[in-house]
Amino acid sequence: MPDMTEKISYTEAFEELQHIITEIEQGEISVDELSLKVKRAAELIKICKNKLHTTEEDVTRILSELEANEPEEDENDI
C-alpha cells in the first residue's frame, strides 16, 4: 500500500487532490492521463481520510521531550 509509507502532509495531499479533481471536472485531462490521475486521486483520498481519522502524536513522547529540557530540573541547562 503506497499511501501508508508516503510522507505527505494533509495540506499537500488535500491541495493535490483538489487540483486533480478540478482538472477531471473541467475536462482538462486527456484519456491517456485519466487512469493515472484517477489512481493518484484515489490514493490521496485514502491519505486524507486516514489523516482525518487518526493521529500519530504520543503524549508520553512529548512529556519525555519536555522533561529532557525542563529548566527547573536541570540547572546546567543551556
Place this chain on the structure above:
Amino acid sequence: MTDERTAYTLQQVTESIRKTLSARYTSSFWVKAEMNKLNHYPHSGHCYPELVEKKDGKVVAQLRANLWKADYERIDAVFRSQLNEALRDGIHIFFLARIQFDSVHGLSLRILDIDPTYTLGELEREKRETIERLKKEQFFHQNKHLKLPLLPQRIAVISVETSKGYADFMKVIRQNPWGYAFFTMLFPALLQGDKATDSILQQLERISRVQQHFDVVALIRGGGGDVGLSCYNNYPLARRLACFPLPVLTGIGHSTNETVAEMVAYHNAITPTELGDFLLQHFHNVAIPVKEAGKCLAVTPFRIIRTARQELVSTSRNVQGIIRHHLQRQHGGLQLTTQHFSHTVNLFLYGQGASLHQHLHRLKIHAISSTRYQHEEVQRMKGILMQQGPSCLRRHTEQLAYYENSARLLDPANVIKRGYSITYCQGKLVRTLSDVRPEARLETRVSDGIIISKIQKNA
C-alpha cells in the same frame, strides 16, 4: 557622676505614640493605594494587606493594613457582584481607613471599606493600557496573522482537568459523530484569579518547548463564573498570547466584556463547546471536499471515457465518409487518366509502328545487297582454292616424308645400334667427368644390354 537621664519603658513609648496618634487622627479618611498583597488567611478569615505607592516603578511609600474578617467578606462580596473580580493582589483600591497603632504589632491602617468603582476604573484603565501598548508595539494582531493549519488536529489545551469547560470541550471533539481524530494534551493551569497569569504563562512556556507537536493552543475555562477574569487583561499574559508561535484559540466562557487575551487570540470561540465546534467545522471544511472528490471520481472518469468513445465513433464515421468520397474522386480521376493514357499509348504505338516498318524495309534492302556481296566473295575464294589447292598439298606431303626420316635416324635405339652407348652413374646421365666419382657404380647401356662397371682411382 550621677545618671540624670530619664529612662522610659518600651511600653511607655508605644503607649505615648498610640495616644499621640489617636489624638491626632480622630476620624477615618479615604486613601488611594495599590494593594500589592492581600494576605488573606483563610483559617482566621482576616487579611493583612500590603499597601504600596509607586512612582516610576519605585516604591515611595509602604504600609501594612488590617482587614478584619467581617469587613473582608462584605467588601469581597460587593467586588464580586459589581466588578466580577474578587479582592486580590495587585489591584488599586480607594479605601476608608483609620490609623492604628498597637504596642506589639506597630503602625497599620485598618481598612473599613473599599470603593469598588475606583478599582473598576483602575481595572478598565489597565485593560485599556494593555490594548494601547500592544497596538503601539504592533503585537496586537500578530497571532491573528498566523496561518491555521488546514487540519487543526493536535491541540495543546491549557485548562483545569476537573473543570466543566474542559469536559464540555473534550466531549465535543471526542464524541464527534464523523469520527474525526484529535490529539489533545492538557497543560494544567489556574484560569482565574491573581495566580492565573503566572500559571498560564508557565504552561505557554512549556508548550513552546514542544510546539512542533501541536497545531493550535486552546485556552479553555468554564464553569467558574465570571469572577476573576481581569488577569486576561494583564499585559505580560496578553502579549505572550499575541506573540505565541502557534495560533491561540480561546474559550473562556463568560458573559462580561471581551478580555484582551480573547481580543488578541487567533480566534475567540466564547465558550469551550463553541471552540470544539470551531475545530470540527475546520475538519468539515476539508472532509467534505474529500468526500465530494470520491463521488466525482466514481462518476466523472466514466463520463469522460463515454464521451471519448462517442467522439471516437463519430470520428470513425466521418473518416469512413471522407475516405469513401476520396476514393470516388480518385476513381473518377483514374478512369480519366486511363483513357488519356490509352489514347496516348495508341498514338505512340502507331507512330512507332510506322517507323518500324520503315526500318524493316531498309533492313530488307540492305540484307539483300549484303547477301549478294558475300556470295560473290565466296565464289571468288572457291576459284582461288581450286587453282592453288593441289600443288600446295603435294609440297606439304614431301616435307612431311623428310621430317619422318630425320626422326627415325635420330631415335636413341638406332643411335646405340650404330655403336654409341649411354652411361648412368647412380641413375644420372654421365656427360662429363664431373658427373662421376671414384668407387662409383656405373651402368652403361648398349644395343643389346647393360654393362655394370666400377671406377678405379688411377695410380
